[in-house]
Every structure is written in C-alpha cells, then in structure tokens.
Amino acid sequence: MRPYVIVNVAVSADGKLSTRERRQVKISGKEDFDRVDEIKAGCDAIMVGIGTVLADDPSLTIKSADRIAERVRNGKPEHPVRIVVDSQARTPPDAKILHKGPGLRIIAVSLAAPEENISALKNHAEIIQAGEVTVDLPVLLTKLAEKGIKRLMVEGGGTLIWGMLSAGLVDELTMFVGNIIIGGKDAPTLADGTGYVLESDFPVLERMDVIPMEEGVLIHWKVRK
Ligand SMILES: NC(=O)C1=CN([C@@H]2O[C@H](COP(=O)(O)OP(=O)(O)OC[C@H]3O[C@@H](n4cnc5c(N)ncnc54)[C@H](OP(=O)(O)O)[C@@H]3O)[C@@H](O)[C@H]2O)C=CC1
C-alpha cells in the first residue's frame, strides 16, 4: 500500500526547473500558482527533496485562506503534512518549512544520518528512517500510507522526481511549461538522476489534458501502468 502520487512542476520551454546555479526561478504566473495551491489543498501531504529546501527554502503552505478554511471544515489540518527527503538530515533547523504555519512535518532520513543532525531536527519534525544510505522511497511511501497519507504531492526537484519515477511510484504528472528559455546542460530538469538507457525502461505517459495558460501551457499526464 502506498499513497496516490501526483508530481507537479513548472518547467521552462527548454525543460529546466531552475538555473545551473540552482537559483529559484518564477516560471509560473499567478494563475498557475493558484492551480498548484488547489492541488496542495486536496492532498494529505506534500514532499520535496533536500536540494529544493537548500535552494529555495520553501514553506509549502497553502496560500488561500478559503482553501485552508475548507480543509478545517472537513476536519483536516490547515496544511498538508510537509515532508523532506533528506538522507543525512541536512535540513537547516531554521528552514521555513519547519516554522511557517501549523502542522506536522516529517524528515525522511537514512540509517546513515548523523545523530547530531537528527537531534537538531527532532523538536521541529517527526523523523522517519528508511533506507541504508539514501532514503528508500518505496519503504518511505509504505510508512506514509500507514500514517493515513492517501494522496501525496511531490513538488521536486529533479533528483527526487527521478527517484520516484524510477521506482514506479508516480501516478500523475502536471507540468506548467512557461515561455522562457533557461538553458545550461547543468540546469536541473524534470527527471535528473542517472536516466534510463533502455527504451523498454522508459515510463510511458498518457496525455489527459493540454490547456493554454497564461503565456505558457499546462500539460496533465497519467503514468501508464
Ligand atoms: N520549477 C519547479 O517547479 C521546481 C524547481 N525546483 C528546483 O529544483 C532544484 C533542486 O533540485 P535537486 O537539486 O535535484 O534536488 P531535490 O530537491 O530533488 O533533492 C534531491 C536530494 O534528495 C535526497 N534524496 C534522498 N534519497 C533520495 C532518493 N531515493 N532519490 C532521490 N533523492 C533522494 C538526496 O540528497 P541526500 O543524499 O543528501 O539526501 C538528493 O540529492 C532547485 O534549483 C529548485 O529551485 C524544485 C522544485 C520545483
């Protein structure tokens, strides 16, 4: 058993998530950020990799007061559980994700995480250990399902998305393609990691919708099982 997984990203027209320095780039406009907020509000948890926390320092909170109020009316916490995939427990104890807004945070670490790093985070987040050296994502997702997390949004970055895709853990992908070119062979893309070699290994997607949005386009895919 694992949660239903939705990956959402914004990419430039050349498929980049940010610059080669991993500096956060605003690719989405107001309408797309609002669409993302709605997906978040419909999820039990939202997950990012430690690379995104270190680069962007996101809060991953729901922004709309109306959506927060609706969650509370439905007996849900204001914000989804916020999860960082972080083998070595490198999340800075003053990271926004640990402090902005109420609610549970989970840091998913490996057995190799230094004890002093874990101690520094324990007051701010629940620590889940999964995997020897890096986080074992299938094991983590089973543990999240056991905690009642049924619907999980993954916001990136490219290394975590690769890890999720290559482990067969993604059900849907929504991507806003913006009207800018970022360029650079070292700039992060939707799926980084090692990449596939054999065509037979490529995940195949089913196109669900293509919607012109702002000056770009929103594409909604399902991963064919
Ligand atoms: N445009 C957009 O929509 C978005 C853009 N971004 C951008 O993406 C960039 C960050 O992406 P990136 O650097 O790839 O970092 P990620 O956020 O993808 O984090 C990757 C890290 O997660 C940890 N990790 C632990 N276990 C696993 C596993 N099993 N599989 C994969 N990762 C694992 C690893 O670090 P460790 O070994 O230390 O645990 C790894 O280096 C930033 O520039 C950010 O701005 C991010 C989100 C959305």
Ligand SMILES: Nc1nc(O)c(N)c(N[C@@H]2O[C@H](COP(=O)(O)O)[C@@H](O)[C@H]2O)n1
């Ligand atoms: N949807 C989207 N469009 C962009 O243009 C982006 N740069 C991102 N980035 C993601 O949004 C996170 C910011 O979260 P908070 O506003 O701090 O809650 C950031 O970390 C990326 O995951 N997304």
